Amino acid sequence: MLRFENVGLRYGLGPEVLRDLTFTIEPNSFQFLTGPSGAGKTSLLRLMFLAQKPTRGLVKVFGRDILTLPARELPGLRRRVGVVFQDFRLLDHMTTYENVALPLRVAGRDEASYRAEVTELLGWVGLGEKLDASPMVLSGGEKQRAAIARALVAQPELLLADEPTGNVDPQLARRILRLFVELHKSGTAVVIATHDIALMDLVDAKRLVLHDGRLHVYE
Template sequence: MVRLEGVSLQYGSGRRAGPAVLHELDLTIPEGGFRWLRGPSGAGKTSLLRLLNLTVRPTRGRLVVLGSEIGGATRAELPPLRQRIGMVFQDFRLLPHLSAFDNVALPLRIAGRPEGQVRADVTEMLRWVGLSRRSDARPAALSGGEQQRVAIARAVVGRPSLLLADEPTGNLDDTQAERLMLLLKEMNRLGATVVVATHNEALVARHPGPAIRLESGRLRDDA
């Protein structure tokens, strides 16, 4: 479950504090819920995803992610929560010196899963995103779409309870985008809470669902 109560976010602190990027957000996403995250560029979609991904802490307000209050959590309490969150970044954020296989395996290895299970899960995941033959390639040798699929595989391979995606179809053709939506919906059906930020109107039209709409860091409505 995700809940925000009067959450504001401001980057930096003290005299170096920047302007607030999110203002007084109140919203709730039930466990196993699906939300589109929509709004023009600069509305704060990425900042909200960073909050939900526990990359930043709220400046003000109460944030509950996966049942844990984030504002009061110690640093040591966050890693186990992060291991239950999968995130597809707009810029992929793959490790350039690792193969596609090792990039996808990373969350499992960090979580200390047995290597046998890592091999089986990663192989299956790469097959699903159609990259079985590219598993030894470094990100630099992959096309934008292939890198995006590696990023998606890495976000999903650990069967996260909360799945976040920032423009996940930006570099995918329509067929791949459809496959991705099927994957996200399947994860959602299996119980994961899913939040997808997108500009892709056609995609939203094909897969209607409740949306969080942001504008200038404020909530327009929580439909």
């Protein structure tokens, strides 16, 4: 699903923030991405969801080399990846329901074909009473769950989450983790970037540990 070989990344003329990364993400796998602040986790996620190209090395996503991928094919690949951003990126002029349904609307589906599944998903993440609420009146935890629902709604083959439990209490963090575990059981590959060691200890999963721009993989 994802293949990195000797990947390096630098911004401008600065030093490499990622160095010599070689690893794979297999279909239907579950892994945590962790490491100290500034280790390069967000930069690595950007490479994974095709927002950034490597300075050197090989990155293949669903078998396609992103350095030679025609620009016209990029949106199609991105639709196969769900992303939960640390800053939520909800649109304040839309309701919670409209935010979550947006990927399906952009894909050209008729609302009648997806309204029930979006409503069910919002109920699943505990936002069944907030369908018509503006993101501006949601709490931090509610915004996080709405962002997760939006990432899940198109049933991505790969889900990337950047600190998805960083703004919620421990009980809600465990609930959110269970959502990702259930998604994984349905066949989606999951990568969760987190600092939360206690959270990682709840799931028997591979750990990708970034330190000083280099990656260490622990089964």
